[in-house]
Amino acid sequence: MKVLRTPDEAFSAIADFPFAPHFAEVRDPASGTSLRIHYIDEGPRDAPAVLMMHGEPTWCYLYRHMIGPVVAAGYRVLAPDLVGFGKSDKPAExxxxxxxxxVRWMRQWLEGLGLRDITLACQDWGSLIGLRLVAAMPERFRAVALSNGGLPEGGPAPRAFAIWRAFSKYSPLFPIGKIIAKGTKRPLSPEEIAAYDAPFPDARYKAGARIFPSFVPFEGNPAVPDQKEAWKVLDQWDKPFLCAFSDGDPITRTGETRFIGRVPGTAGQAHRTLTGGHFIQEDDPQGFVAAILDVAAKGGQS
Structure with missing residues (x-):
């Protein structure tokens, strides 16, 4: 496995990300290759953990407006970069x-840090991976806050997603910063767009970002059986599970209906609608923070 690592200087111009980097190694069992995962780790090490998981094609920079307020509320916040994104290593093919x-890489990372008493905060692919971690290790999690994501287990792809999947696969250009800007209601500044472009100095670094949409397990995808196994756990999950989807995301619209009433832990939760597009962390970070703190507090009571 050939692995690329974005040079540190690619991130040097980012002004609004005042968090110390942390790194951990995981091993790819198929190739034996070691992969470096970057993550943010803020707040007291003995405090309950909030795990903020990003999706496609972002990195933990997405949570920069949310980390501080959650730490100030008394939590330890961890925000990793998935392999292929941010400051984490990027397999080239x-x-x-x-x-x-x-899922294996992030499970190794989580177990390596010995994390427990976790509230998962997730969106987009952060939910597809994060909810699989919850299903694989339910004893390590106390609560879930889900926004603009899901855990598909077959069925047809929504039209908006099918268009995005085809674009990611066939478009000769893949301008990541501009793609993210199209998924927000708030206009991103040139500096913010550049920060989202920073992990990808050229096209060689974008293999993970390019292939991710093809992995979403709609009908015919080989991951569907694994999803159904994960749902067997979620169908019994009675710890707090709160949905906070946005009012302006064409890709995940009505996605909360697949959880509320099915996952036992959704009962009695203050589910809410946030204001913004797909990348709600950019449009309504305060609303997402409030949802996280609400469900994390309830998780501490269970």
Whole structure:
């Protein structure tokens, strides 16, 4: 496996990300290759953990407006970069990636840090991977706050997603910063767009970002059986599970209906609608923080 690592200087111009980097190694079992995962780790080490998981094609910079307020509320916040994104290592070939591999890599990372008493805060692919971690290790999690994401287990892809999947696969250009800007209601500044572009100095670094949409397990995808197994756990999950989807995301619209009433832990929660587009962390970070703190507090009572 050939692995690329974005040079540190690519991130040197980012002005609004005042968090110390942390790194951990995981091993890809198929190739034996070591992969470095970057993560933010803020707040007291003995405090309950909030795990903020990003999706496609972002990195933990997405949570920069949310980390501080959650730490100030008394939590330890961890925000990793998925393999292929941010400051984490980037396997160079699309064939190096799979949905199952991402779950294995992040499980190794989480277990290596010995994390427990975790509230998962997730969106987009952060939910597809994060909820699989919850299902694999339910004893390590106390609560879930889900926004603009899901855990598909087959069925047809929504039209908006099918268009995005085809674009990611066939478009000769893949301008990541501009793609993210199209997924927000708030206009991103040139500096913010550049920060989202920073992990990808050239096209060689984008294999993971390019292939991710093809892994979403709609009908015919080989990951569907694994999803159904994960749902067997979520169908019994009675710890707090709160949905906070946005009012302006064409890709995940009505996605909360797949959880509320099905996952036992959704009962009695203050589910809410946030204001913004797909990348709600940019549009309504305060609303997402409030949802996280609400469900994390309830998780501490269970």
């Amino acid at each position: 699309k064939s190096d990636y799979s949905y199952a591999a991402h």
